[in-house]
Amino acid sequence: MKHALVLCAALGLAAGLAGQPVSAQSEDRTAAEFDKFREVLEEANPAELWEVKGEALWKTKRGPKNASLEQCDLGLGPGVVKGAYVQLPRYFEDTGKVMDVEQRIVHCMVTLQGFKFEDLAKAPFSRGDYTPDPVSLVTYVAGQSREMKIAAPQSHPQERATYEIGKQIFFYRAGPWDFACATCHSEDGKRIRTQNLPNFTKPGESAARGYIGWPGYRMTGGVMHTLQWRMNDCFRQQRFPEPGYASDTIAALLTYMAVNANGQTYRGPGIKR
Amino acid sequence: MNRAIVFAGLAAVVAGCAGMQGETAYHEQAVAMMKRDFHTRGIAQVDRLNQDELQRVCTQYGDHPPADVEKRLEAVEMASIKLPADGKYMGDWKRGQRIAADGRGMTWSDKPGVSGGSCYNCHQLSPRETSFGNVGPSLRAFGKTRGFTVENQKYVYQRVSNSKAFVLCSAMPRFGHSSTLTEEQIKDVVAYLMDPNSPVNQ
Numbered sequence: 001m002k003h004a005l006v007l008c009a010a011l012g013l014a015a016g017l018a019g020q021p022v023s024a025q026s027e028d029r030t031a032a033e034f035d036k037f038r039e040v041l042e043e044a045n046p047a048e049l050w051e052v053k054g055e056a057l058w059k060t061k062r063g064p065k066n067a068s069l070e071q072c073d074l075g076l077g078p079g080v081v082k083g084a085y086v087q088l089p090r091y092f093e094d095t096g097k098v099m100d101v102e103q104r105i106v107h108c109m110v111t112l113q114g115f116k117f118e119d120l121a122k123a124p125f126s127r128g129d130y131t132p133d134p135v136s137l138v139t140y141v142a143g144q145s146r147e148m149k150i151a152a153p154q155s156h157p158q159e160r161a162t163y164e165i166g167k168q169i170f171f172y173r174a175g176p177w178d179f180a181c182a183t184c185h186s187e188d189g190k191r192i193r194t195q196n197l198p199n200f201t202k203p204g205e206s207a208a209r210g211y212i213g214w215p216g217y218r219m220t221g222g223v224m225h226t227l228q229w230r231m232n233d234c235f236r237q238q239r240f241p242e243p244g245y246a247s248d249t250i251a252a253l254l255t256y257m258a259v260n261a262n263g264q265t266y267r268g269p270g271i272k273r
Numbered sequence: 274m275n276r277a278i279v280f281a282g283l284a285a286v287v288a289g290c291a292g293m294q295g296e297t298a299y300h301e302q303a304v305a306m307m308k309r310d311f312h313t314r315g316i317a318q319v320d321r322l323n324q325d326e327l328q329r330v331c332t333q334y335g336d337h338p339p340a341d342v343e344k345r346l347e348a349v350e351m352a353s354i355k356l357p358a359d360g361k362y363m364g365d366w367k368r369g370q371r372i373a374a375d376g377r378g379m380t381w382s383d384k385p386g387v388s389g390g391s392c393y394n395c396h397q398l399s400p401r402e403t404s405f406g407n408v409g410p411s412l413r414a415f416g417k418t419r420g421f422t423v424e425n426q427k428y429v430y431q432r433v434s435n436s437k438a439f440v441l442c443s444a445m446p447r448f449g450h451s452s453t454l455t456e457e458q459i460k461d462v463v464a465y466l467m468d469p470n471s472p473v474n475q
Contacts, residue, residue, distance in 0.1 A: 161299070168296075168303035171335065173328045175321045176379045176453065177446035178437070180332070184408070184444075192394045192406045239379045241317045247310035252303070 046217040047139055047269035050131065050224045054140025057133055063113030072108035074101070074141065085145035086266050089255045091156040098162040100254040102228050103246040105137050121245040125232065126223035134246075138226045139215045139269050146268035150208065152258035159255070166256030169249060170200065175239040181253070183238075185210070195273075200257050208264035211257045216272035225272070227254060317381035327437055336442035343441045351438035354431050354449065357456055362426035362463050369465030370472070373398055378453050388453045390433070390462055395445065398465070399472035408444055416467040417474040429463045 058069045058081070074084035075092070089100040095107065109115045124132050154160050173180040181200070184190070188206060190197045198210025215226040231250050235243050243249050304322075313319045327346055330338050338346075375389020392398060395408035398415075419425050431438060434449030448454040454462070465471050 161302075164295070164299040165303045165306060168300045169307065171332060172303065172307070172324075173332045174324050175317075176451040178328055178331070179444075179446075182336075190406070190408055192408065193404045197408075236317075236380045236382060239317065239321070241311045241319045241321050242314040242381055243307075244310045244312065249306050249310040252306065 045269070046271070047143070047215065047224065050136045050139040050215075050217075051143040051269065052140075053131075054136035054138070054143075057137055058140055063109065063115050065112065065114035067112050067114075069105070069108050069112060069137070071112055072105070074104055081141055081144045083145055083148055085142045086148045086150050087153060089159075089162070089251050089258060090153050091158045091162075096158075097248065098156075098158055098251055098255055100227075100246075100251040101141060102134055102138050102226055103251050105134055105141065106246045109134070117246075124245040125229045126225055127221075128223070131224055135215065135224055135226055139224060142215055142266075142269050145266050148266055150212065150258060150261045150264050150266055152255065152262055154259060162252050162255045163259050166252035166254070169253055170256055177239045179238040179240075181234065181238070184234075200260060203260040203262070205264060207257065208261035211261040212264060212266050213270050213272060215269045217270070218272045220273065224269075315381035316379070316383065316385050327441065331442035334442075338441060347438055347441050350435050350441070350447070350450070351431075354435050354438060355456075356427070356430065357460065362423070362430045362460060363467060364457060364460030364462075364464045366461070366464040366468040366471040366473075368458075369461035369463070370399070372454070372458050372462050373465055374402070379451070388458075390448060390454060390458070391446075392462070400475065401472055412466060412473065414474055416469065416471070421467060421469055426463055426467050429466050430459060433459050433462055 058072075061068050071078045073079075073092075073094075074081065075087055075090045076082075076084050085101055088104065089098050091098050092104070099107065106117065106120055109120060110117050120132070120134060123130070124134065126132065126135055152159075154163060170181040170185075173183070184192065184197050186199060186201045187197075188199050188202075190199075199206045200210060201207070211227075214230065215224060217223075218225050228245060228250060231253060232243060232245075235241075307322055308319075311319050311322060324332065327350065330342060330346060334342075372390045373392035376391045376394055377383050378388025378391070392412075393402060393405045395406045397405040397407070397411040397413050400413065415429075416425065432445075433454070435447045436443040436445035437447055437450075446453065449456075449459060466473055468474070
């Protein structure tokens with residue numbers, strides 16, 4: 001009960017913040033409000049709402065084949081969810097490639113439940129009151145790795161190759177503004193406006209900082225987002241064409257970032273500005 | 274003894290070649306993967322994945338190409354800059370301020386022809402704007418410190434038009450070369466940095 005009340009108050013505050021125009025003068029105040037908001041949320045993390053929803057989706061018989069996802073293999077065997085998230089992306093025999101968490105869940109929704117990939121890819125990002133099912137599912141699965149160490153495997157040759165391909169994509173400069181991921185994310189202490197830019201090129205704490213905050217409840221807009229959305233929006237800012245949802249390009253980038261974050265502790269689905 | 278050294282050297286060279294080959298192979302796989310996975314959306318056409326020579330060289334050398342390559346390609350970029358036909362570099366600093374703060378342009382969610390310069394994303398300029406990035410150096414009091422000369426006006430015009438003429442693998446976009454900003458917009462931005470009345474120089 002108290003839990004629910006705190007959560008409602010927190011969400012109300014978030015809605016208020018989201019509606020504010022962002023100007024230079026209000027930046028500092030917004031940052032202060034954000035800290036306050038984060039304190040309130042220590043008791044009730046809004047991401048938990050989506051974890052609960054995702055768990056229900058995981059266990060319910062759904063789709064044309066009327067099946068649950070309880071036989072979905074996230075890499076540790078069919079149905080094993082605990083600890084699976086921090087060991088992704090990884091190589092899967094059945095598809096013959098390295099897959100990230102959302103790509104794998106979508107794969108299970110297609111093969112086990114009979115959903116069509118094209119339908120799932122039509123509107124894959126949260127907006128307003130709409131949360132796509134894979135987003136809730138990823139949040140649930142990620143929540144089952146809370147306080148575990150990131151341990152993206154590099155034992156299979158394909159996993160090592162995918163890391164190298166992801167690295168190449170990360171450094172690939174193109175488009176009208178000549179940007180690569182590396183243009184914004186390869187030095188410590190850099191910012192775009194007031195937003196801190198994590199350096200993903202150095203294994204360890206710095207690379208982890210930008211990786212482990214996902215999936216995240218985003219105060220701007222008041223929605224839950226996964227790394228699929230973050231990758232999509234960074235490619236937009238990079239002035240690139242649009243990457244396919246749950247595509248191999250995204251899986252390769254996530255492999256590069258996850259492996260560079262290896263050894264750091266995953267705190268679970270969180271809150272983003 | 275000498276033999277051992279020669280052998281060690283050879284082994285290092287061979288290992289180096291193998292490393293290079295691996296990298297080239299991964300690069301090719303990465304490009305093939307992107308070509309498969311990306312699609313056109315709005316004005317962001319899929320052919321944006323194709324690199325021009327500068328982008329290819331900067332990617333290949335991790336933004337640190339050999340000096341001779343760098344000099345040669347910087348000269349190519351410099352030669353491609355179109356200076357204003359009327360010989361005037363300065364526009365209206367007030368309009369320039371709006372352009373410097375405007376982060377729109379060239380994304381798939383932007384309309385064609387609607388672009389700002391994103392200068393505040395990467396630079397500090399006016400002391401009144403506290404929300405600025407630091408990917409580039411502070412340009413605070415730029416004209417005042419460098420001198421309000423026509424020479425410097427020209428330099429800023431060229432810099433904004435094509436930063437790669439000065440630093441080949443610069444993080445700063447080529448705003449003129451990519452047709453992000455018009456000649457008039459670039460002049461307005463030059464005035465924002467170089468007009469003694471601009472807040473940048475207060």
